[in-house]
Amino acid sequence: MMTRRIVDILKNGQPDESLTIQGWVRTKRDLKGFAFIEINDGSSLSNLQVVLNAEMPEYETLLKQLNTGASVEVDGVLVPSQGKGQRIELQAKTAKVYGEADPETYPLQKKRHSFEFLRTIGHLRSRTNSFGAVFRVRNACATAIHQFFQERGFLWVHTPIITRSDCEGAGELFTVTSFDLNKVPKTEQQDDVDYAQDFFGGKAYLTVSGQLEAEIMAMAFSNVYTFGPTFRAENSNTSRHLAEFWMVEPEMAFCDLHGDMDLAEAFLQHVFKYVMETCSEDMEFFNQRIDDSVLATAENIINNEFERITYTDAIALLEKAPVNFEYPVSWGLDLQSEHERYLAEQLFKKPAIVTDYPTGIKAFYMRLNDDQKTVRAMDILAPKIGEIIGGSQREERLDVLTQRMQSQGLNPDDLWWYLDLRRFGTVPHAGFGLGFERLVQFMTGMGNIRDVIPFPRTPLSADF
């Protein structure tokens, strides 16, 4: 007899079907002469209700063993359920306990636990309703991302995790070394670390972005995307920051900012639609238990054309806004979260794409506009979360790019290969970056980003 997944049984199971299930006990109700056991195998939020009858073999022993957390295999027959809340249930014929979970010591007894507490038992928290739902949605998001790009002929490219480029200026870097930190070798003058002796023959870091290497690949395959881990050694102990997180970065040759915005909008809509279709039960759960706006937000994104507005126009609207912002609004200053949320939530009531930011607040690789004051950047601001995607058309002109690097204090020689892409067969190209955990956080309404990645890495914490 094949083992069936509970998600499939709950959906397609018919009365009188004989089958085997395997999973973990969520709850037990011991009634006179029979017992209800709720079994979960991680395939869905809902459990399958199993009915144990006093006539079955080893009934008393089983009942003692089948506490919350115990693992079990049950053979039985599906029957229509008398109780409310489920269509069918499993009438057990035999059951086999694989592993018990002592009610005295198992930390996940049936009660509400705080997410803070659950973080301390990161090896068990996925067995709860909330984290089960989070990681199913996370998987669906990831699958939707690959599907979106693969259907459009984009290649998934693996850009390097360890890098010797430290010139992107995107944040603080982790050092990667094979030195024994107790005896770091020094140069002969004894005044500096002798990096030539390190594994890679020089300073090496964990990547902060795969964009520059993705540009290399786009100059050969036209359309590519990265989906991999990136790192920031920022000492930010907030609910929005992780030291290790996954990022998605598509890069398209022969593409300008309009094409970039079109792709980003279609991308976000696809991912939300896919998750709403494949994880509807989990999404309902978030809406009921975590944040009662998540379904409305998802629908808002799926069903609206995104507003498009320049930074300059956005500043004018913000200056006129009947709101007292904490941070000043003025042309040349970056938008703060409160400004972004005002635009998306109050003013447009849907996602908005702000374009053409001042040169001074954006990265060197963004294409300079003819006004010489702004660059072809775009940020997508979503209701409830603020910036969810940041992208740009890249500077494809060798001379302009070189000047921009110099004016930002970067040495063009350090990125000789990046400049070569402009020397040989350069093309207009564009791309964007999406922080994957921010997306999952946004989608599920989870308050802390540490609760949407299985094993969060944050200052002073890298457990499991």
Next chain:
Amino acid sequence: MMTRRIVDILKNGQPDESLTIQGWVRTKRDLKGFAFIEINDGSSLSNLQVVLNAEMPEYETLLKQLNTGASVEVDGVLVPSQGKGQRIELQAKTAKVYGEADPETYPLQKKRHSFEFLRTIGHLRSRTNSFGAVFRVRNACATAIHQFFQERGFLWVHTPIITRSDCEGAGELFTVTSFDLNKVPKTEQQDDVDYAQDFFGGKAYLTVSGQLEAEIMAMAFSNVYTFGPTFRAENSNTSRHLAEFWMVEPEMAFCDLHGDMDLAEAFLQHVFKYVMETCSEDMEFFNQRIDDSVLATAENIINNEFERITYTDAIALLEKAPVNFEYPVSWGLDLQSEHERYLAEQLFKKPAIVTDYPTGIKAFYMRLNDDQKTVRAMDILAPKIGEIIGGSQREERLDVLTQRMQSQGLNPDDLWWYLDLRRFGTVPHAGFGLGFERLVQFMTGMGNIRDVIPFPRTPLSADF
């Protein structure tokens, strides 16, 4: 007019269709009054032949600009091709050059370059036929992997890259730190690094495997897999080693070694089949130009049931083999590559799964057999490459696992959470690991593993 991908035009394009293409010049042939330009956009190995006619605007200028490596957009009409080698070609109406590539300085002129040379221009090598084919096959492999697991209800789980566990003993570790290596803080006694001051409050490393964390997730979701980067700080300058590589690690609850072998066999067959179907042109190219056995090897894997044999029986066969092995064969010693290849290539002439290795040569987490001498390990040996997959049923018994850790000199307290999985609802479970680059190398026949990852990281080398 929509831009069409060249792979689509070559397959589905019909005479008289008007269309736009964008790509890079591979070759130019200047004939009297017209010219043939071969354009590639990375979507396929084959180029699209474009015919420029002397009557078109700016003909002389275009001809001067359209050298190998230049980027171009062409509007034109498809016509049946007179030449051999292609069904259709594009009669250009107008063409626009985006970026030139000076024939004096562009390194990728039309001639055969060594892979060693191409590694020094890793930012350009993807524009060659060989690397174009490699990275399309790599993408197809990756897509096939996700497809295989997602169709079976496995969740893709992201296990941590930065870890504080150093107790797996799987190889040398890279240290991750936010210290300035010139001033590593010392403890008050000045005799050791004060790791408490480091970012994560302790020693931290780059992961060598996501397996232990995948087991955590399998104990909640039943079936999961990792697909992410892993690291080894081994000073191995060989054609088979990378310091940074991607690994695939499925983990299944309620699964024994038989289920593990069944899954691994179906998995390999699926991936090869998918690549043969979706990248047939690239695979033909490898067979013709790189290794004339790659198609036969792929067919061998797809069409054969894998041989299954215990280590003990394999040793007996090797001892009887009419071959002078360089390394000795004796029960208790690990199999060397020559032994593995003899079994798969000479003896079985198809993939073979060797099981139940001696305890002493396998990791602590593999399930101890009743004979107390062997563990429930399995290695899949493939013709031409040797070991391609290694897996095991995991030790799910708390007492046995604890003893095994102690006998291998590991401190059970360091992996308290791993032991908790056996304390609370333990189940038989199993999984395997596949080195992704080894798979791509095997599939394409590329001689050096540095040539199947876009930006290889090896001793003294982490460029781009």
